Amino acid sequence: MTFFEPLPPDADPREPQPTGWAPPVWDRPSEAMLGAPVSMSALIVRTARLALAVNAVMAHPNGFTFALVYIGNPLEPRPPGGHGMLHPGVAGPGRGPRIGLEFADGTRTVDHSFRIVDGRVHRPEVPKDEDGVPTVPVLQPCGGGGGSHQFAMRYWCFPLPPPGPMDLHLEWAHMEIPETKVTLDGDAVRVAAERAVTIWAYEPGDA
Amino acid sequence: MPFFEPRPPLPDPEEARPTGWVPPLWDRPSEATLGAPVPLVELLATTDRLALVLGEVVAYPNGFTFTILIQGNPMAPRAPSRSGMLTGPGAMFRAPRVGFAFADGTLVREEYSTSLPKDERGIPTVAILRSQGGGGSDRRYELRYWCFPLPPPGAMDLYVEWADFDVPETKVMLDADAIITAAGDAVVLWEPDE
Numbered sequence: 001m002t003f004f005e006p007l008p009p010d011a012d013p014r015e016p017q018p019t020g021w022a023p024p025v026w027d028r029p030s031e032a033m034l035g036a037p038v039s040m041s042a043l044i045v046r047t048a049r050l051a052l053a054v055n056a057v058m059a060h061p062n063g064f065t066f067a068l069v070y071i072g073n074p075l076e077p078r079p080p081g082g083h084g085m086l087h088p089g090v091a092g093p094g095r096g097p098r099i100g101l102e103f104a105d106g107t108r109t110v111d112h113s114f115r116i117v118d119g120r121v122h123r124p125e126v127p128k129d130e131d132g133v134p135t136v137p138v139l140q141p142c143g144g145g146g147g148s149h150q151f152a153m154r155y156w157c158f159p160l161p162p163p164g165p166m167d168l169h170l171e172w173a174h175m176e177i178p179e180t181k182v183t184l185d186g187d188a189v190r191v192a193a194e195r196a197v198t199i200w201a202y203e204p205g206d207a
Numbered sequence: 208m209p210f211f212e213p214r215p216p217l218p219d220p221e222e223a224r225p226t227g228w229v230p231p232l233w234d235r236p237s238e239a240t241l242g243a244p245v246p247l248v249e250l251l252a253t254t255d256r257l258a259l260v261l262g263e264v265v266a267y268p269n270g271f272t273f274t275i276l277i278q279g280n281p282m283a284p285r286a287p288s289r290s291g292m293l294t295g296p297g298a299m300f301r302a303p304r305v306g307f308a309f310a311d312g313t314l315v316r317e318e319y320s321t322s323l324p325k326d327e328r329g330i331p332t333v334a335i336l337r338s339q340g341g342g343g344s345d346r347r348y349e350l351r352y353w354c355f356p357l358p359p360p361g362a363m364d365l366y367v368e369w370a371d372f373d374v375p376e377t378k379v380m381l382d383a384d385a386i387i388t389a390a391g392d393a394v395v396l397w398e399p400d401e
Contacts, residue, residue: 015286016283016284016285016286017284017285017286018282018284019281019282019283019284019285021281021282031278031279031281031346031347032280032281032282034248034250034258034260034278035248036248037244037246037247037248037262038246039244039246040244041241041243041244041392043241043394043396046396051241051396053241055244055265056244056263057244058248058262069241071238071239071241071396072238073239073396073397074226074228074238074239074397075225075226075228075239075397075399076223076226077223077224077225077226078223078224078226079219079222079223079224145342149238150238197250199250199253199258199278199280200253200258200280200281200282202282
């Protein structure tokens with residue numbers, strides 16, 4: 001008698017089946033669409049040690065993505081054998097940079113990723129309507145990567161901003177960066193979203 | 208007796224020394240420069256299974272970076288045991304082939320030779336296209352590239368081909384001037400003599 005149960009037979013790879021995919025409503029951009037780039041970039045802060053910038057803004061019909069880029073100063077003296085900087089988690093759980101958006105209509109949103117509170121994972125609750133769609137703007141990370149000198153963290157914001165400017169706020173106490181904001185053009189994001197392209201059309205029952 | 212030798216002590220943070228870093232001339236963008244994004248996205252090819260997309264073009268004074276996004280069709284039927292587009296029995300992931308034709312007739316293909324023709328300063332006298340790695344999943348994958356130098360003014364053609372995934376040789380015309388103009392907006396964050 002073996003410890004593990006026998007594996008089920010491998011499915012026949014020649015028999016593809018529907019994936020059941022449907023376009024996401026709010027939690028991410030559609031994988032079947034090509035977002036439109038927004039001509040937008042801003043240096044948020046620069047210290048002797050690092051710089052933070054926002055770029056790679058992409059507009060989709062149901063929201064937009066952007067990248068928060070961390071750039072380490074390659075000239076900064078460091079101990080022999082020591083690596084460069086940093087990435088969002090270098091300061092420890094809950095000690096990375098805090099970011100948020102403030103829209104022209106007064107609504108605000110902060111990073112809705114989980115936090116460690118008293119040793120427990122805490123994910124902020126988001127109010128939703130009867131269809132399960134948030135009734136407030138949602139900002140959440142959607143991956144990232146990089147090396148010891150540069151790191152990009154991507155964010156997804158639902159929905160598109162209202163008309164007018166929008167402020168991106170950032171604070172990173174661990175790196176001695178006080179609360180700072182840059183003003184971005186929300187209209188540029190809204191206009192760009194109209195240029196998003198459907199790559200594969202969805203019809204209910206297709207997938 | 209342990210297998211590993213004892214580690215040397217960690218360096219004292221107080222012993223910080225200059226890194227000796229100098230701005231790269233040609234083999235990569237400067238780590239001390241914030242590149243300027245070029246609002247350019249092109250759908251290069253679409254099949255029932257995947258799409259190839261040019262995106263995230265970023266201009267620097269000495270060249271530009273861009274990504275080739277491989278986006279899987281989320282509706283493409285697949286076998287239950289296979290998770291995404293880049294897997295399958297005996298699947299071998301060979302990257303798409305990418306290249307440029309500049310307005311002055313220069314052809315640029317991926318080049319990793321160590322014997323490039325160079326001038327007296329060690330700078331290649333030919334245009335260079337090199338992979339900078341990539342990442343993703345079997346449903347979405349990004350390949351990043353570096354091209355040295357900036358293109359000459361005028362139209363430039365981007366060529367892509369991925370026969371392994373039924374993408375024939377395809378070209379799209381891009382505006383090199385947009386890349387050149389954006390490069391002027393790159394921000395030097397730190398200078399070596401600061």
